[in-house]
Amino acid sequence: MTQSRITIEDVAKAAQVSRQTVSRVLNRSPKVSAKARERVEAAIADLGYVPNMAARRMGGARSFLVLAVLERGAGTAGAGARTGRLPLDAMLVAGLDRCSEAGYHLLFEQLGTDPAESLAQLNRTLTALSPDGVILTPPLEERADLRSAIEGRGIALEDLGHRRAPGEAGAAMDDAALGEEATRRLCELGHRQIGFVTGSADPRRSEKRLAGYHRVMAAKGSRAHHHFTADGRRGFAEALGLAKSWLVPTIRPTAIIAETEEVALAVLDVARELGVEVPHELSLLSLEDRASLGRADPPISALFAPYARAFGEGCARLIARAEGSETALQVPADGDADGDEVSPFEFAERASLAKAPRTL
């Protein structure tokens, strides 16, 4: 079944129309009579015809391709690698789902870290593939050169953040906002002595999250952020040692924000070792969600950017744009105006958060 040599010509013949008409049906052109359409569709089903992508795009039309651009090393480099990276597996699946349901294909490409070289690389890929859309994954969305290379060719561009206005940082991927919201949530629970342990593989992102944390702490009038930050990016062990030292004195953090799953788990271990009870004596919040957090004892809550979902949505938007259906994903009108300030982040509520103890 489904012989591989059936072309649009065969369908045209079978349906007794010209290939143009078949092509129109294929591309959902409205300018086809119902009768013709029916005949063509019957013939297509009958012959098991499947249009050839390459030929399709040769005609100078769409390529039905979405290109996802990764920074080399942005994903887990293998089991045992450091964490704090993109959840490529979930992103892949989310993207695939969205693309295949629309008949599109998803292609990934890794770019090296050298700016000039990576730009050239992208340009090469762009002309070789001429994708209908490109999705730039963090931290690449900030590369203005890449963005203009893409847009300069008239190719649709998306990144993981729904942006409110062009040029603005995408809300869902705003690291500073993530740091802020995490801190704010803890403050709302009554915490003032809040610690922050970084650990992301990408220092730039740590920086921003930390900045958000500092901002909120300062606004709350706490000075804790001057004492309770540790840099797990450099030395994991030292950072933990530092975190450990926090927990011994009488004035100590009542909550700690851990930038990664790894750090969160390690802090939990430290607390256990020291006999500090989580969550009653110490609340713990991770900025990255991984399955293992749910299996920790107690399970650790996480506030995180919804990468996979955002990626899938980015793909969908790209496709919608390519299809020209400007009615499709025009901002789900989710009352996203500017009032409610719905959090763009996902929160996995588990058992590691509690109100601050009274013994402030």
Next chain:
Amino acid sequence: MTQSRITIEDVAKAAQVSRQTVSRVLNRSPKVSAKARERVEAAIADLGYVPNMAARRMGGARSFLVLAVLERGAGTAGAGARTGRLPLDAMLVAGLDRCSEAGYHLLFEQLGTDPAESLAQLNRTLTALSPDGVILTPPLEERADLRSAIEGRGIALEDLGHRRAPGEAGAAMDDAALGEEATRRLCELGHRQIGFVTGSADPRRSEKRLAGYHRVMAAKGSRAHHHFTADGRRGFAEALGLAKSWLVPTIRPTAIIAETEEVALAVLDVARELGVEVPHELSLLSLEDRASLGRADPPISALFAPYARAFGEGCARLIARAEGSETALQVPADGDADGDEVSPFEFAERASLAKAPRTL
């Protein structure tokens, strides 16, 4: 730079040769004079010419595409999902590395679980994309219908196991062998009372691993396998409860094989709770490697199938075949004859394994 409308024609003109000659240079044909080649290469570099993939494949030749076929749900469906699945992130990166270095592109496709439907789906993709090679990921490599659909079109096919003979299970992905080797390793450490807790999302794979375990235990004359197996696939909690019950009596396992990271971590927790010391009183071996195992206390050793590596190698083999370079990857001649029986699995040695305690 790198205008997007440069075609082979432009290069031909600039190099003062026919496009055929340019094409030959592009495809590394040996039948080009050094002079011509030089001029063409100069022109290419000069103009920043990049061949268009779609057009290339239209010529009736290669498509420079490798298609990786996944079973829907084979990857992590998102943070918090059950484990025991393919490490898609690492596979993606490994495949991308191998493909891009050869100028190929990697495309993923998910197939539903209904046999007929998934075959049709594959056929569709095959004719739409006409990839140069297809790599079937577990458990799809066992689908004879898919295999013949691919090979019937003359498309190169690979899966994650280096197969010794056609039809034989790939060594690196042989689940029974994994169960056997894990058990054997523990036996070599003097263990006889070995437990096995399943937990994979794919029951068929659990079955095979378990079978390998049973086989070795029986061969060693132990009867432990009649008592110490628990099925974490059904009910995680019950399985753990069962495992827990093992550890209380005086005759109890001195080693436990955990099929997944999740199970391994849980068993470790149980042991800790019960005051059973790992590894001195209980050795623990995971059949799946994840970063979190390395951070457990003590870190948990793992014996596992090298998915990502195998995937990357599969891609490389596909490409080598497409390139016709039959000299390229002809079995690295790693003394793989049939003598040494080098393990096809990877072993992450950590601190959870010890010799069996004397108090057998």
Next chain:
DNA sequence: CTGTTAGCGCTTTCAG
């Protein structure tokens, strides 16, 4: 070794 000639399968014009 090199150039010429035909398409690959589809879509864009542009006429009917």
Next chain:
DNA sequence: CTGAAAGCGCTAACAG
């Protein structure tokens, strides 16, 4: 609404 013509950019077949 439909068809005919003219390629898209490249590579296989052939001739030179």
